Amino acid sequence: MPVEKMKIIGIVGSNSDLDKVARLVIMNGNMHMLNAVSELSNNCLELKASEENIDTMKELADIKPYSTKVDFSEDEKIIKAFHDVLNIKPAVMRRHIDVSFNYHDLMENLKSSYVAAKDTLEKIESLNNQIELKQTYIQNFRYAKIEDLDVGLLLNLKYFDFSLMSLSREKYKKLKLNYENIPSFVIHLGVFDDNDIIAALTPKQLEEDAERIFTSLNILKLDVPIGYTGSTTSIIKVLQQEINEMRSEIDELKSAVQLSKEKYGTVLAECYTMLNLEKKVEDVKSEIAQGKNLFFMFGFVPVRDIDKFHYQFNSVFQDKVVLVTIDLEDRKYGHSPPTKLKNNIIFKPFESLVEMYGTPAYNEKDPTPFFGLSYMILFGAMFGDLGQGFVIFAAGLILKYLMKNISFGGILSRLGLSSMFFGLLYGSVFGNEEVIPHLLIKPMENINVMLISAIALGIVLISISYIYSLINLYKRKDMEEGIFGREGVVGYMFFWVLILLILEVVMNTLGVPIWIYVAVLAVLLLLMVFKQPLSHIIKGNKDLYEDSPADYYIEAGFGVIETILSVLSNIISFIRVGAFALNHVGLYIAFATMANMMSSKAAGIAVLVVGNIIIIGLEGLIVFIQSLRLEYYELFSKFYSGYGIPYKPAQINSSEDR
Amino acid sequence: MGNISRFAAVNTKIKTLEGEFLLAKDYRNLLEQKSIADAARYLKSETAYNEVLENIDVNQLRRSTLESLTKQKMLINIDKIIHYFNGDYKRFINTLYAKYEIIELKAVARAVFNGMDTKPFRNSVFIGKYSKVDEERIYNAKYIRDIIEAFEGTAFYKYLQPLLDNNIKENLFRFEMVLDASYYEILQKEWEKLDKHDIEVLEKGQGIMADLLNLQWIYRGIKFFNLSPEELLNYTIHLGYRLNRNFIKQLCYSKGLEEFYELASQTRYSFLFKNDQTTDIFMERRLERHMYFELKAVERDNPMTIITTFAYIVFMDIEVRDIISIIEMIRYRMPEAEAEKYLIKALNGGE
Incomplete structure (x- = not known):
């Protein structure tokens, strides 16, 4: 299935409309932004040299990227504080989006309409700060591990200063090394969080000297509450009580504000939506180019959304902004277009597994349908079981509908269905092969048939990936790789001739002498070795090689060895499909044997249940990974580059959508 | 994990990278260049630094940009090496970035303290590389205090926090000393896991x-x-x-x-x-x-120990600093014979 076709839309308008245009782009939600400065320097904007375009052309001579950055952190803080106090969950509402609003006024409005609430908010904040401070005091006493010490007394000494400090372990060692030269009494109180905690008692006269030395040790003074008397234990108790009082005060304040929830709710939602929109607007603006009076904006838009895009812009701006649609064929340089995958409902979930490998390039064939189909077949063939497949199918549905993991749930349920289908063919339910008749084959009784048909399946799948590769190379008009390359026509022929040779040796199918096969293979290999000079001769290039010939032939030489090895190993690799199908039965037999050895029937059933759980969990996972491995390594490496850029339009997600 | 399996691949990679080091001949040629553009052109055409200079128009290159690009090359090389490690070893190598980050941070702090523009420091290479600090906040700082607060939540904060005690006079000196000391403490903590x-x-x-x-x-x-x-x-x-x-x-x-x-x-x-x-x-x-x-x-x-990697990074730093010195010497037209004495690399095979 091809990827969605894209065109570039360029927007030119006056700087005063920039914000509105950016908002409309986001509301429309179909434009994948392109950096306008690099786009303009790579590709000329084609304009007729006429009177009316002269201003635009003047502007083009002196364009700059948009540079001003707006800082939203202040606004964010306010909005967050209001959300907290009103106990509302922040939500973006599309219905509040408006192209021509004034963000500044709106925020001012919000700020002013909350003057009353603001006082309370500030009060709450200051209370919170006080609580925090008191908690540090308590914490500091606890660090110090001093109980029943009369701190009040120490703090009020006339000739001595008392302080608690924390310092790093290395610095403490230095202090210890030099105790004799320090003008303070120092007591080591303990180690906390990899820091040493000490208490120091310094004569007030020597305070300055001591201060300098402690500073050079990079100490952190731990605050001690002032104005309290008595032992540490009793001070902690008092502090704790004060904290509790403040907490209940905060709760009262909060509940008073919450009464006004309905009054302010809408304004708040509006502000939050706009703030998010405004942030996106800044993102969009960071990609534009700006002249003195005009701005230039570029982006990719899917062809089918272009009309809607034009319509929306015309209805809002009439002729105040100019839209230019540029066909990709007319554009020589610059970023390649983004890829938007277009798949039907059956294959859609598999996109996520394909993207794990890489997004298809814009001019590449999307491998998702092939991937989806082959992946289901591979998984089913290795894990064919009606009952266990149903469990996986059900798990997939639960994931999809209850846990909202749509893509993975989708994949699991499809794999489950495929497993059930193969379960019918193999006649297997929860490992048991006696309940239902097999429609096609019993794996354990036909081991050779299983293994050989796995290889046959492999040959078919590899063959299809060669065809994909040929299509991609043809689209890219790459003759060197397309005709003579390993994944091109010659490589494909090599693949089939090698298979025929093996069939000839094993079964004597066509009766053609072996040396003919070998000769053909040798010719094909030579063609691959000389692919670059050959294609350059055909194209009429003067230089036969792009780099030095020596490098080229060393690489090509190894290429030959790799070609032979990889064709063989790719094919043989698929034997695992049959092997795992057998393994699946084998694992069940092991559990069934253990169940038979149990003395009671209940214990036997328990073993079978546990066995099935292990088979589904363990083997399901292994087969899942093995199929993925076959896809990525054996098939994708043949034809798929995955160098594309995913299509990410500038848009805003609204909570109403979910 | 055995030492061979841990270091065989990375040490081979380092040997390759060491092959890229400038030779005495390169230093001499660089010293002979008459302008920044010539020096950049030499680096671009004759040395491994073409990796960072490839898409750069050397004729319009400023001295500070060239300096930053050479550091960029060092960063790229360390990044190449770091891929060979995982777990504690990766974290340890990552700590080595901190040394160079601190050097750049101290330069910015000096500018902030003296009320100078921080714009010239915006092409710093290592800032944030280890600490993951928000660079913007560093460059936009008005006081040393702002820089320290930007580090909240990073590994440096624990060491910088005591500086927030309103002793403004000594702030720059202490800031520099504390950061240097923190590097060695962090480094030791990380290597103790090896x-x-x-x-x-x-x-x-x-x-x-x-x-x-x-x-x-x-x-x-x-x-x-x-x-x-x-x-x-x-x-x-x-x-x-x-x-x-x-x-x-x-x-x-x-x-x-x-x-x-x-x-x-x-x-x-x-x-x-x-x-x-x-x-x-x-x-x-x-x-x-x-x-x-x-x-x-x-x-x-x-x-087959970590020292190969450790030493490589030190050597790379020495080369980058020599190149920066050379660029300065070209800029201020110091005679070649005189300039040679100030390079760390001994051009005549040792002292």
Whole structure:
């Protein structure tokens, strides 16, 4: 299935409309932004040299990227504080989006309409700060591990200063090394969080000297509450009580504000939506180019959304902004277009597994349908079981509908269905092969048939990936790789001739002498070795090689060895499909044997249940990974580059959508 | 994991990267260049630095940009190496970025403290690389305090927090000292998680570096800064190899330079102090060059250890600093023969 076709839309308008245009782009939600400065320097904007375009052309001579950055952190803080106090969950509402609003006024409005609430908010904040401070005091006493010490007394000494400090372990060692030269009494109180905690008692006269030395040790003074008397234990108790009082005060304040929830709710939602929109607007603006009076904006838009895009812009701006649609064929340089995958409902979930490998390039064939189909077949063939497949199918549905993991749930349920289908063919339910008749084959009784048909399946799948590769190379008009390359026509022929040779040796199918096969293979290999000079001769290039010939032939030489090895190993690799199908039965037999050895029937059933759980969990996972491995390594490496850029339009997600 | 399997691949990679180091011939050619653009052109066409200069128009290159690009190359090379490690080893190598981040941070802090524009520092390469600090906040800082607050939540914050005590006068000095000290503490904490043999070689390699830096610090402290012995001692690096804590303490408490020279002459590092006017001018170079040879020796004696990576990064830094010096010398038109003396790399095969 091809990827969605894209065109570039360029927007030119006056700087005063920039914000509105950016908002409309986001509301429309179909434009994948392109950096306008690099786009303009790579590709000329084609304009007729006429009177009316002269201003635009003047502007083009002196364009700059948009540079001003707006800082939203202040606004964010306010909005967050209001959300907290009103106990509302922040939500973006599309219905509040408006192209021509004034963000500044709106925020001012919000700020002013909350003057009353603001006082309370500030009060709450200051209370919170006080609580925090008191908690540090308590914490500091606890660090110090001093109980029943009369701190009040120490703090009020006339000739001595008392302080608690924390310092790093290395610095403490230095202090210890030099105790004799320090003008303070120092007591080591303990180690906390990899820091040493000490208490120091310094004569007030020597305070300055001591201060300098402690500073050079990079100490952190731990605050001690002032104005309290008595032992540490009793001070902690008092502090704790004060904290509790403040907490209940905060709760009262909060509940008073919450009464006004309905009054302010809408304004708040509006502000939050706009703030998010405004942030996106800044993102969009960071990609534009700006002249003195005009701005230039570029982006990719899917062809089918272009009309809607034009319509929306015309209805809002009439002729105040100019839209230019540029066909990709007319554009020589610059970023390649983004890829938007277009798949039907059956294959859609598999996109996520394909993207794990890489997004298809814009001019590449999307491998998702092939991937989806082959992946289901591979998984089913290795894990064919009606009952266990149903469990996986059900798990997939639960994931999809209850846990909202749509893509993975989708994949699991499809794999489950495929497993059930193969379960019918193999006649297997929860490992048991006696309940239902097999429609096609019993794996354990036909081991050779299983293994050989796995290889046959492999040959078919590899063959299809060669065809994909040929299509991609043809689209890219790459003759060197397309005709003579390993994944091109010659490589494909090599693949089939090698298979025929093996069939000839094993079964004597066509009766053609072996040396003919070998000769053909040798010719094909030579063609691959000389692919670059050959294609350059055909194209009429003067230089036969792009780099030095020596490098080229060393690489090509190894290429030959790799070609032979990889064709063989790719094919043989698929034997695992049959092997795992057998393994699946084998694992069940092991559990069934253990169940038979149990003395009671209940214990036997328990073993079978546990066995099935292990088979589904363990083997399901292994087969899942093995199929993925076959896809990525054996098939994708043949034809798929995955160098594309995913299509990410500038848009805003609204909570109403979910 | 065995040492061979851990280091075989990465050490081979480092050997390749070491093959990219500039040769004496390259240094000479660079010194002969007449302008920044010529030097950049040479780096671009003849050396591995073309990796960062490829898409750059050398004719419009400013000195600061070229400097930043050479550092960029160093960063790219370390990034290449770091891929070969995982777990504790990866974290350890990552800590080595901190050294270069701190150097750049100190430069920005100096500008902020003196109320200068931080714009020239915006092409710093390492800031944020280790600490993951928000660079914008550093460049937009008005006071040292703003820089410190930007570090909240990073590994440096624990060390910087005590600076928020309103002692504005000494802020820059303390900021620099605290960051330097924090590096060695963080480094040691990270290397203690490595294998025993790797810790030993690091203690030796880094220890020698610390010895040299401590000597330099105490010497300068006595000669120029007039700090009290207690403060001198508190600001020394704790990771010494040949000079133990008590000897360092003795050095700090030496009464005047004479006594210091006397004590220093008992160490292997006496060559640093020749008690003539060359001491101050060439101390830095002598120190770095000595470090280079000592590290080479440690590396040779301990194949298949972390020291190969550690030393490579130090060597790469030495090269980058030499290139930056050369660029400066070209800019200020220092005669070639004179300029050569200030390079860490010995162009005539050693001193």
